[in-house]
Amino acid sequence: MKRVEEIFFRTLMYGAVLVITGLLFLIIYSIISKGASSLSWEMVSQTPRGGYYFGKEGGILNAIIGSLYLSAGATALAFFISLPVALGMNIYLAKYRRMVNGLRFILDLLWGVPSIVYGAFAFSIMIMVGARASLMAGIITVGVFIVPIMIRAMDEVFKTVPRGLTESALSLGATFTETSFGVLVRQCAPGVVTALLLGFGRGIGDAAAVLFTTGYTDYIPGSLSQPAATLPLAIFFQLGSPIEEVRERAFAAALLLTLIILLISVITRILSNRFNKNRINF
Amino acid sequence: MNNPKIKIQGLDLHIHKQHILKGINLEIPANKITVIIGPSGCGKTTLLKTINRLTDEYSGVKHSGSITIDGIEVLNTRNGLTEIRQKAGLLSQRPYPLPMSIFNNVAYGLKISGRKRKSALRPRVEHLLRMASLWEEVKDRLNDPAASLSIGQQQRLCLARGLAVNPDIILADEPTSALDPLSSQAIEQKFQELSGQYTIVMVTHILRQARRIADYVIFMYLGEVIEFGSAEEFFSNPKHEKTKAYLSGVFN
Ligand SMILES: Nc1ncnc2c1ncn2[C@@H]1O[C@H](COP(=O)(O)OP(=O)(O)OP(=O)(O)O)[C@@H](O)[C@H]1O
Ligand SMILES: [Mg+2]
Numbered sequence: 001m002k003r004v005e006e007i008f009f010r011t012l013m014y015g016a017v018l019v020i021t022g023l024l025f026l027i028i029y030s031i032i033s034k035g036a037s038s039l040s041w042e043m044v045s046q047t048p049r050g051g052y053y054f055g056k057e058g059g060i061l062n063a064i065i066g067s068l069y070l071s072a073g074a075t076a077l078a079f080f081i082s083l084p085v086a087l088g089m090n091i092y093l094a095k096y097r098r099m100v101n102g103l104r105f106i107l108d109l110l111w112g113v114p115s116i117v118y119g120a121f122a123f124s125i126m127i128m129v130g131a132r133a134s135l136m137a138g139i140i141t142v143g144v145f146i147v148p149i150m151i152r153a154m155d156e157v158f159k160t161v162p163r164g165l166t167e168s169a170l171s172l173g174a175t176f177t178e179t180s181f182g183v184l185v186r187q188c189a190p191g192v193v194t195a196l197l198l199g200f201g202r203g204i205g206d207a208a209a210v211l212f213t214t215g216y217t218d219y220i221p222g223s224l225s226q227p228a229a230t231l232p233l234a235i236f237f238q239l240g241s242p243i244e245e246v247r248e249r250a251f252a253a254a255l256l257l258t259l260i261i262l263l264i265s266v267i268t269r270i271l272s273n274r275f276n277k278n279r280i281n282f
Numbered sequence: 283m284n285n286p287k288i289k290i291q292g293l294d295l296h297i298h299k300q301h302i303l304k305g306i307n308l309e310i311p312a313n314k315i316t317v318i319i320g321p322s323g324c325g326k327t328t329l330l331k332t333i334n335r336l337t338d339e340y341s342g343v344k345h346s347g348s349i350t351i352d353g354i355e356v357l358n359t360r361n362g363l364t365e366i367r368q369k370a371g372l373l374s375q376r377p378y379p380l381p382m383s384i385f386n387n388v389a390y391g392l393k394i395s396g397r398k399r400k401s402a403l404r405p406r407v408e409h410l411l412r413m414a415s416l417w418e419e420v421k422d423r424l425n426d427p428a429a430s431l432s433i434g435q436q437q438r439l440c441l442a443r444g445l446a447v448n449p450d451i452i453l454a455d456e457p458t459s460a461l462d463p464l465s466s467q468a469i470e471q472k473f474q475e476l477s478g479q480y481t482i483v484m485v486t487h488i489l490r491q492a493r494r495i496a497d498y499v500i501f502m503y504l505g506e507v508i509e510f511g512s513a514e515e516f517f518s519n520p521k522h523e524k525t526k527a528y529l530s531g532v533f534n
Contacts, residue, residue, distance in 0.1 A: 095341040168378035168440070171336050172447050173368035174394045182390060187381040278381045278427040 031258060035251030043252055048218050056245045060253050065220045066228035067257070070138050070210065071203035077143035078150050078199050083192070086154035087180040091166060104155065110148035116208035118145040123212035136224040138214030145209050146199040153198050157191025158184050162282050189275035197268050201261055207232035231257045287312035287451065287481040288333060288370075293347035293357070295325075295332060297340065302328050304505040306347070310498070315473060315482045317492045317513075320502035321528070326485040327375075329502070330453040333483070334372045335363055351451065368395055371449035375456045377436035379428035380443075384420050387428045387439055391446025406446070413476075414442035415468055434465025441472065452476065454484040458491065470495055489529065493517055501525045 042059050049058035089100050122141040131137060161184055169179040185192060207230070215227030216237070231253055238250035286309035295303035303325050310316050318326045328337065335356065337343045349357040356366045380387050388407045397406070407424075411417040416438040420431070428439060437457060444452065454473070458466035473482055474495055486492050492499060492513075499516040501509040501524070509516065509525045520526050 095339055095343075097341045162378070164374055164376065165378045165380070167336055167339065168372075168374060169380065169390075170339060171331075171334050171367055171372040171374075172391055172394060172444065173364040173366075174390075175364055178394050182382075182394075183380055278383060278429070280379060280381050280427075280429045 028258070031251055031255045034248060035253070035255040038245070038248040038252040039255060043249070044256065047220060056243065056249070060229075060231070060234050060249070060256070062218055062220050063229040063231045063234035063253065064256065064260075066135070066214070066217075067204050067231040068260075069135060069221065070142060070214060070228060070230055071200050073135070073139035074142035074146060074203045075196060075200045077139060078146045078203075079196060081143075081147050082150035082154060082195070082199075083185075086151045086158055087184055088176075089151075089155055090158040090161070090184060091179055092176045094166075104152065107148040107152050107155075111152060114208065115142075115145050115202075115206050116211075118142075119209040119212050122209070126213065133213055133215030133227045134225045135214060135221045135228040138210045138228065138230075139224070141209050141213045142203045142206060145206070146202050149202055150195050150199040153195035154188070154192055157188040157195070161187050165280065165282075186275075187279060189279075190272040193268050193272035193275070197265060200264060204230075204257070204261065205232060207236055231260075285312065286310055287351065288483070289348075289350045289353075290333075291348045293329075293332065293345065293349060295328060295337065295343065295345045297328075298342040302505055303332065303345075306507050308500065308507060308510060310481065310483060312481050313478060314497035315477045315484060315495050316498040316500060317496035318483065318485045318500045318502060319487070319489065319492055319528070320500075320508075322487075324502045325505045326502055327455050330372060330455050330483065330485060332357070333451075334370050334453055335366050336372065338363070364394075368447040369449055370451040370453055371444040371447060373437075373440060373444055373452060373454040373457045376460045377433060377440045379431070379436050379439055382428065383425045384428050384431065384439060385424040388442050388446050391443040395447040410442040410446050411439075413445055413472075414438040415472060416442060432465075434461045434468070437461060437465065437469065438472075441469070449480065451481045451483065454482065456485050456487060459487065466491075501528060503528070 040059075044059055044064060045061060046059035047062045048060065050056065089103060093100050118141055122137065122144075126132070126137055165187065166179055166183055169183045174182060210230050210233065214230060216229050216233050217227045218229070219226075221228040234253045235250045235257070238246050238253065241247055241250075288308070288310040290306050290308040290310075293303055293306040294301070306329065318329065320326055331337045332345065333349060333356075337345070345357065347357065348355060351366070351369060356370075359366075380390055382390065385407055388410050389403050391410075392403060392406055397403075408417060408421075411420065416435060419435060420426075420439075423430075428436065431439060437460065441457075452473075458469050461469065470491065473484065476482065477497070484495075496513040496516075499509075499511065499513050500507055501516070501520075501522070503524050509520060509522045511521075516525075517529070520529055
């Protein structure tokens with residue numbers, strides 16, 4: 001009986017691994033096979049000529065730069081909000097367990113709210129104050145949208161720090177801030193980096209929240225008050241084009257987006273492993 | 283007793299309506315080793331953490347009564363929490379080194395107590411590691427992670443880090459329970475040397491250890507202090523029935 005169980009679960013496990021890696025490779029394969037031919041130096045080094053919808057000329061540098069600006073800005077903004085909150089939940093507020101659990105529940109709800117809702121909400125505020133689509137509006141909207149994700153991702157790693165470790169710093173007379181950065185952030189550096197990456201990934205991949213708030217343009221934004229193009233929207237618009245070549249360019253854009261995320265993942269992994277040296281294993 | 287270092291009067295502590303410490307009155311003398319014994323769950327750890335105000339960080343804790351250190355109220359005050367904690371350092375049952383290098387663990391103590399000058403750090407760290415009898419073992423690997431030390435070495439590192447904030451009082455919660463006999467002996471010896479300059483309050487389950495190093499002994503039972511006295515009297519002539527029973531091993 002034990003053996004049957006063992007075999008059953010092992011098969012299930014291998015099956016799941018196979019399905020997931022298979023799907024992943026299928027997606028990557030389809031992006032590469034359709035996009036690689038259109039991917040050229042021109043694509044990544046020039047802004048579009050002839051419009052994003054019908055244009056076969058030029059590149060999508062506007063969307064690459066726009067996306068990087070947008071998600072870097074949003075990630076930074078969200079990080080400066082999320083880190084103190086996540087730390088507070090696990091040190092300063094830790095003794096108010098009910099309140100912290102309530103907060104977790106709310107954040108989980110917010111995590112589940114689709115980004116288009118954030119976009120629509122931000123858009124309605126923008127109409128109220130008479131603001132136009134801009135990089136700034138997009139950064140704030142996407143920033144707000146990834147805050148719950150980042151807080152909960154960090155919170156989950158801070159939660160794993162044993163009480164005794166935080167107490168050992170507090171009992172030395174360390175303040176909450178000193179304990180936060182001396183203990184929690186150090187011990188959880190890889191987790192904090194992962195949260196950062198998660199937020200960035202959600203930000204750069206999101207199309208719905210930026211649709212109304214950031215707009216779209218063929219130009220590289222020169223300031224925060226100008227609209228900006230983003231890669232997901234570049235894919236979206238180009239895929240909708242009746243022209244075959246333009247649709248292929250959409251896959252090239254998707255490939256670029258995937259490569260950017262991959263590159264950033266690898267870099268942050270390498271960096272976070274370097275922080276890992278002094279971690280205490282419990 | 284004239285001039286007790288720590289004076290506890292009518293201390294009651296509840297956690298979520300559970301009565302944990304009941305009417306504790308104690309006068310702990312300066313520069314002596316006072317050992318707390320008592321069966322598991324009687325509130326020894328909680329008492330130490332109350333003196334250090336660490337119980338502030340627990341949910342649902344309510345206390346009443348008073349604790350003074352050098353005549354200054356430390357329980358019923360909202361100010362100077364970090365100073366109180368630095369004055370009465372806590373050594374926990376199992377060592378918790380911080381996630382940084384050996385050197386920085388000790389330097390962290392120096393830094394948070396306000397000594398930030400880089401050049402002064404190095405000799406101070408060496409001095410503290412020597413005080414904790416750890417220097418010889420780590421002097422060539424100060425930049426290694428603290429987690430690479432053995433548990434016994436980690437406990438001594440925590441002692442050095444605790445001494446770095448310049449306390450008057452060392453509250454030690456079964457500091458040797460996770461250690462091998464040799465490391466335990468090292469800690470015991472250290473405490474005896476340190477008791478000239480520090481007031482040490484130590485919890486232990488090992489009666490022989492209590493006999494070896496105690497100047498004074500506190501016996502707790504179900505949240506109350508049953509008996510308190512000098513070590514000779516306590517062990518040779520316990521007054522309370524429960525103490526006698528505990529010493530003869532009935533509770534163990
Ligand atoms: N954070 C807490 N929440 C609720 N109850 C607690 C908490 N900490 C301690 N207690 C309770 O307080 C009582 C005293 O605990 P304490 O840890 O002080 O005992 P102890 O004498 O140190 O025991 P041991 O010798 O096993 O370490 C126990 O009944 C324990 O269950
Ligand atoms: Mg205990």
